[in-house]
Amino acid sequence: MIEQKTRSVPPRPSAMVESLRGLGYSTATALADIIDNSIAAGANNVSLGFVWDNKASSIFVLDNGRGMTEQELVSAMRLGGISPKESRHPSDLGRFGLGLKTASFSQGRCLTVASKTNAGLFCFRWDLDALADDEWSLYEGATLSGEGFLQRLNALPCGTLVLWEKLDRIVMAESSEQDFLDLMDVVERHLAMVFHRYLGASLTIRINEKPIKPWDPFLSEHPATWSSPAERINTPSGTIEVQCHVLPHKDRLDEKTYQTAAGPDGWTAQQGFYVYRNARLLVAGSWLGLGQGKMWAKEEAQKLARIRLDIPNSADDDWKIDIRKSVARPPPVVKSRLLRLAEDTRNRARRVFAHRGQIVRIGQAQELLQAWKVERSTSGLRYKIDEEHPAIKLVLEDAGHLGNSVRAMLRVIEETIPVQRIWLDTAEAHETPRTGFGGKPPAEIQNVLRVLFKDLVGKKGMSASLAKEYLRQTEPFQLWTDLIDELTEETLNEVAS
Ligand SMILES: Nc1ncnc2c1ncn2[C@@H]1O[C@H](COP(=O)(O)OP(=O)(O)OP(=O)(O)O)[C@@H](O)[C@H]1O
Numbered sequence: 208m209i210e211q212k213t214r215s216v217p218p219r220p221s222a223m224v225e226s227l228r229g230l231g232y233s234t235a236t237a238l239a240d241i242i243d244n245s246i247a248a249g250a251n252n253v254s255l256g257f258v259w260d261n262k263a264s265s266i267f268v269l270d271n272g273r274g275m276t277e278q279e280l281v282s283a284m285r286l287g288g289i290s291p292k293e294s295r296h297p298s299d300l301g302r303f304g305l306g307l308k309t310a311s312f313s314q315g316r317c318l319t320v321a322s323k324t325n326a327g328l329f330c331f332r333w334d335l336d337a338l339a340d341d342e343w344s345l346y347e348g349a350t351l352s353g354e355g356f357l358q359r360l361n362a363l364p365c366g367t368l369v370l371w372e373k374l375d376r377i378v379m380a381e382s383s384e385q386d387f388l389d390l391m392d393v394v395e396r397h398l399a400m401v402f403h404r405y406l407g408a409s410l411t412i413r414i415n416e417k418p419i420k421p422w423d424p425f426l427s428e429h430p431a432t433w434s435s436p437a438e439r440i441n442t443p444s445g446t447i448e449v450q451c452h453v454l455p456h457k458d459r460l461d462e463k464t465y466q467t468a469a470g471p472d473g474w475t476a477q478q479g480f481y482v483y484r485n486a487r488l489l490v491a492g493s494w495l496g497l498g499q500g501k502m503w504a505k506e507e508a509q510k511l512a513r514i515r516l517d518i519p520n521s522a523d524d525d526w527k528i529d530i531r532k533s534v535a536r537p538p539p540v541v542k543s544r545l546l547r548l549a550e551d552t553r554n555r556a557r558r559v560f561a562h563r564g565q566i567v568r569i570g571q572a573q574e575l576l577q578a579w580k581v582e583r584s585t586s587g588l589r590y591k592i593d594e595e596h597p598a599i600k601l602v603l604e605d606a607g608h609l610g611n612s613v614r615a616m617l618r619v620i621e622e623t624i625p626v627q628r629i630w631l632d633t634a635e636a637h638e639t640p641r642t643g644f645g646g647k648p649p650a651e652i653q654n655v656l657r658v659l660f661k662d663l664v665g666k667k668g669m670s671a672s673l674a675k676e677y678l679r680q681t682e683p684f685q686l687w688t689d690l691i692d693e694l695t696e697e698t699l700n701e702v703a704s
Pocket residue numbers: 240243244245248270272273274275282283284288289300301302303304305306307308366367530
């Protein structure tokens with residue numbers, strides 16, 4: 208056998224680590240990565256500290272998890288301490304054996320980790336400024352300024368403290384304390400979202416002593432939220448679960464709920480799939496590259512669609528999970544199923560958006576008598592008034608010599624619908640204009656209803672109850688069934704002919 212010549216070419220530590228700093232973490236995503244480790248270590252209490260001291264500011268994460276022995280801690284500090292190929296406990300949130308280091312280095316140049324178990328408290332530190340060109344030397348113990356933080360860990364029976372100092376990516380020359388506080392808010396909102404399922408159950412995260420409240424992307428408790436049954440899909444790498452939601456229209460929410468439900472990046476940006484891995488949110492709103500013909504973009508009309516998608520950590524490879532735990536791509540085996548579910552949810556969301564939350568709900572077999580219909584032809588779309596709509600039909604039947612004039616009037620209305628205007632106003636206001644008597648006083652709606660009711664009974668010879676039934680299926684009165692219920696025989700006498 209020919210002996211292959213090899214040379215040992217280890218990476219240059221200082222250069223290597225500098226490159227790893229550019230993986231693209233934000234402070235919030237980096238902290239989420241640290242908290243992943245706390246959760247995986249069984250912690251139910253995590254305290255974050257943002258300590259402002261100009262250039263000497265620091266951030267720490269303290270958990271009451273099971274902690275690490277000296278040997279485990281040294282191994283945890285090693286880059287690539289565990290291979291991504293190793294199978295993990297189903298509840299483990301880690302994969303690459305890198306997060307602790309890469310997340311920390313992305314924000315600061317000095318990382319101290321102290322951990323306490325029955326075997327005692329141990330502390331090690333990476334300092335990028337002291338990293339030699341040819342050696343990975345890990346320091347023992349904390350910095351002088353870091354010493355003070357160890358007290359907090361010492362007060363616990365077991366747990367881990369991660370401390371970031373020399374925050375060169377957070378505190379720049381012109382940074383102020385206010386910037387630091389603003390960053391704390393951003394982090395709070397992000398963690399409230401990423402860990403909302405833990406925060407609602409087994410975990411407390413405090414940020415400078417204040418507990419973080421979970422943010423539920425689906426407004427699951429709200430009666431006007433539409434949710435599909437959860438669907439389980441078996442794939443070769445594990446079972447995934449999907450549940451589709453359409454959130455209530457703005458008109459159905461109070462101002463505060465509407466603002467909060469928007470999420471950290473706003474309504475339009477937060478539509479789409481919410482991908483969870485072991486109940487931890489990886490992707491907060493994305494159409495995952497799905498689409499018919501071309502990839503779906505995030506548009507206003509679909510902003511109320513949010514779909515929960517749960518994947519197990521056995522599927523990491525299939526879903527191409529990245530080190531930052533911020534990307535997940537559906538494997539081909541599930542794409543068509545997800546596409547179908549998403550398509551349906553997007554359509555529902557579009558309807559809720561367009562009808563301002565007033566989803567048409569009449570008996571299943573009955574069709575709604577609409578006032579407008581859409582005509583499609585090779586030259587495009589046209590909106591036409593439907594002459595079968597009772598309010599129009601009644602007039603036309605009774606029009607006599609005015610028939611042609613009424614038809615001419617309807618044509619003029621059809622040909623001058625302010626389509627462009629409606630389109631621009633919708634885009635600007637992020638809402639469709641009001642229709643269907645939305646926001647009008649009941650008296651005004653009642654007046655119109657009574658006239659129609661009288662005509663249906665008087666001219667069409669319907670019984671009062673049949674006329675009411677008919678109105679319930681007629682746009683836009685299907686939205687006002689309580690006012691229809693109030694119509695009686697007496698109403699007929701009250702309405703002036
Ligand atoms: N707070 C903690 N408590 C207990 N053990 C921890 C803690 N943080 C890290 N560890 C240990 O250190 C190891 C390395 O952590 P690190 O975040 O670098 O990688 P990982 O979590 O294994 O994978 P990933 O790169 O996907 O995050 C973990 O697997 C875990 O065993």
